[in-house]
Amino acid sequence: MSVFAKAAVAALAIRDGPPAAFPSGVPAAVAAMGAGPLASSPAMPPTPSSSALTAFPVPMGGGAANSSQGWNGKTLPPFLTDNPTPQGYPWGSMTANNTNYYESWPDTGVTRYYDFNVARGVCSPDGVEVQCILVNNEFPGPIIEANWGDMIEVKVTNNLEEGTSIHFHGFLQKDTQWMDGVPGVSQCPIAPNKTFTYRTRAELYGSAWYHSHFEEQSANGFYGPIVVYGPKNAEYDEDLGPILLGDWVHAYYKDLLDELLAPFPTAKIPPSDNVLINGLNPYYGAAGAATAKFAVQSGKKYRLRLISTACSSTQKFSIDNHKMTVIANDFVPVNPYTTDHVTLSVGQRTDVVVEFDADPTTSVWMRTFIAPCSEAQGQTEAKAAIFYEKADMNTLPTSSPGPSAYDSYCGNDDLALTTPFFPITPPMPSHEDVIPISAQSNGTHLLWYMKGRTFRTNYNDPMLLEAKLGNMDFPYIGNVHNYGSNSSILFVVENTGPMPHPMHLHGHNMFILAEGPCTDNNFVFGREDGHAEARIDGGDQTYGNCWDGHITNPENPQRRDVQMVLPGQYIVVQWLQDNPGVWPFHCHLTWHSAAGFVWSVLERPDDIMKMPIPSTMAQTCRDWSDWTGSHVVDQIDDGL
Ligand SMILES: [Cu+2]
Numbered sequence: 001m002s003v004f005a006k007a008a009v010a011a012l013a014i015r016d017g018p019p020a021a022f023p024s025g026v027p028a029a030v031a032a033m034g035a036g037p038l039a040s041s042p043a044m045p046p047t048p049s050s051s052a053l054t055a056f057p058v059p060m061g062g063g064a065a066n067s068s069q070g071w072n073g074k075t076l077p078p079f080l081t082d083n084p085t086p087q088g089y090p091w092g093s094m095t096a097n098n099t100n101y102y103e104s105w106p107d108t109g110v111t112r113y114y115d116f117n118v119a120r121g122v123c124s125p126d127g128v129e130v131q132c133i134l135v136n137n138e139f140p141g142p143i144i145e146a147n148w149g150d151m152i153e154v155k156v157t158n159n160l161e162e163g164t165s166i167h168f169h170g171f172l173q174k175d176t177q178w179m180d181g182v183p184g185v186s187q188c189p190i191a192p193n194k195t196f197t198y199r200t201r202a203e204l205y206g207s208a209w210y211h212s213h214f215e216e217q218s219a220n221g222f223y224g225p226i227v228v229y230g231p232k233n234a235e236y237d238e239d240l241g242p243i244l245l246g247d248w249v250h251a252y253y254k255d256l257l258d259e260l261l262a263p264f265p266t267a268k269i270p271p272s273d274n275v276l277i278n279g280l281n282p283y284y285g286a287a288g289a290a291t292a293k294f295a296v297q298s299g300k301k302y303r304l305r306l307i308s309t310a311c312s313s314t315q316k317f318s319i320d321n322h323k324m325t326v327i328a329n330d331f332v333p334v335n336p337y338t339t340d341h342v343t344l345s346v347g348q349r350t351d352v353v354v355e356f357d358a359d360p361t362t363s364v365w366m367r368t369f370i371a372p373c374s375e376a377q378g379q380t381e382a383k384a385a386i387f388y389e390k391a392d393m394n395t396l397p398t399s400s401p402g403p404s405a406y407d408s409y410c411g412n413d414d415l416a417l418t419t420p421f422f423p424i425t426p427p428m429p430s431h432e433d434v435i436p437i438s439a440q441s442n443g444t445h446l447l448w449y450m451k452g453r454t455f456r457t458n459y460n461d462p463m464l465l466e467a468k469l470g471n472m473d474f475p476y477i478g479n480v481h482n483y484g485s486n487s488s489i490l491f492v493v494e495n496t497g498p499m500p501h502p503m504h505l506h507g508h509n510m511f512i513l514a515e516g517p518c519t520d521n522n523f524v525f526g527r528e529d530g531h532a533e534a535r536i537d538g539g540d541q542t543y544g545n546c547w548d549g550h551i552t553n554p555e556n557p558q559r560r561d562v563q564m565v566l567p568g569q570y571i572v573v574q575w576l577q578d579n580p581g582v583w584p585f586h587c588h589l590t591w592h593s594a595a596g597f598v599w600s601v602l603e604r605p606d607d608i609m610k611m612p613i614p615s616t617m618a619q620t621c622r623d624w625s626d627w628t629g630s631h632v633v634d635q636i637d638d639g640l
Helices: 002-012 027-031 253-260 463-468 521-524 615-629
Strands: 111-123 130-135 144-147 151-158 166-168 195-201 208-213 224-227 236-250 274-277 293-295 302-308 317-321 324-329 332-339 342-344 349-356 363-370 381-387 431-441 445-452 480-482 486-495 500-505 508-519 558-560 562-563 567-575 581-587 596-603
Touching: 002 317, 027 317, 111 144, 144 151, 151 166, 166 195, 166 302, 195 615, 208 236, 208 302, 208 349, 236 317, 236 363, 274 381, 302 342, 332 558, 342 349, 431 508, 431 521, 463 596, 463 615, 486 500, 500 567, 508 562, 558 562, 562 567
Parallel strands: 111 151, 144 224, 236 302, 293 381, 431 486, 480 596
Antiparallel strands: 111 130, 151 195, 166 208, 208 224, 236 274, 302 349, 317 342, 317 363, 324 332, 324 349, 363 381, 431 445, 486 567, 500 562, 500 581, 508 558, 508 567, 581 596
8 A cells, every 4th residue: 555545544444532631732932922923914995895794793712913804704796887888788788598608708998906915824714723824814715706707916015034926717818828837837926026017807706716826825714705797597686695615724834744754664645634714713622713604594596606725635515404506616607507515626616505594593404524535534524504584693503413424435527417507518629638647756755646647846947938038848757749720639647546536627627527446457557566556757658548538518518617527437538628828637645746746738839929928027037036045945846
């Protein structure tokens, strides 16, 4: 058994009971930082939301200086109104079923401005004070709101003592490919004490999140929700806003990286310690820690924007005694279907409509549970309180979990169930790659390999900027695959190992064509000894293809930007080369993507050379080069 597998088994073995004692938990360095004012926090720009809020106060967690969550528990408007609304909507006559959002979007002429100050601080979302990385001194970070087609501009000031960057998850970045926020791929890291301004269009609409793509800063809190208002594909009365479901670690990410990348064979995948809903969930009832709360009115239907901001775990979401209707997966509205729970792997979003049809005095729990395929210790369930209008808000609910609340299946919903509301039939692919996944030693360290190749970024030399200059001869460790001007690419991702992998492609929504069993290592890896290992001695090998060729819903298959591939299974994904750039295709499980689990797609290089990449990108690299000229960059992972 591999070390990773042993770690998984160990994690599973210990996850049932609480630890013997409440952890004292505060590193000396954190305590020394105190809970006073943290790094300077510039005034926030006015939030674009002008909705009449049915807000009620949400108690602040923990007593540290942050945890504000100004958006938590408030309803959102149908769209932002401080802008033109031709034909009654910011997007005019465009609807969810008359517009192919990959090809056209409203040109609203509106820009939404945000000012993000990124700094280290102390936070205590669950009652345990830890070091975290905060945007504007908040955890989770401020909400970004825009209407479909608006430009979003985020000025980021880096007050960390290390680099940083922001990735806008699920954004296509068509025409702004250099704004994808991946250090060493689309940009140099933002150097300490420098600013960088991201500017991108909200080309798709729905629910998403932003997060740092620099090392594992997101594990310590550097993320926040994004809501892009757009046409409805289902009716509801109110929008209950983002509901962030994220696991939480109590250690600083650099210390966890030391464990993850300890020399073989002592490497260990860091388990999560807790799980949070909108940044809250008292750790074993920790005094002073708050529970997230939501207010609803009996008889109304609410949209809930479930967003997995998890570091590594798969979430099972449910609401006691209530069913829900799925209306979107990631940025893709789907034909509605009803369920009693939702599964979210890392980075995924599911929008649901819930009819709150119980008596007005009702209060119930919403729950998110860390499914047992995840590396977890400590607390594996978070609860948030939902109060109907006549419920006693001072008394927490006493409702019982539904039959699927602790469902252990880690895969996404059956592909047969999930069809996009705007149908698209994928064309025949013009190129196919079979990509088996393996965890193996490179001689000293345990790393992830895709088709026998692993990845490490070079912060100082972003691949997109090299491609712009016509330099397509990338180092082998960049794991770059040049797909030229192919029209459409198909990947068969094969996972014979013991862990699930949430596979994410930047710059695209993927057609999810099929999934199925894939267990025969000898077949997959071309071996005779049953080992789940690819050859890593260089050169492209051919591997066995587990896919039997079937496609689920071939006329209109599921599309999304993250899809889970389960242990012993394959997934088949396809995407259109409609967006020239350098796009990571990676496992979104933080500790996997940190250890080489990244494949770099080089798409339409001839068109990259014609891109009008602004000079701020080069200046960011000069600033980074200056900083690294006098500071050592402590990069022990692959950098993403
Ligand atoms: Cu993974």
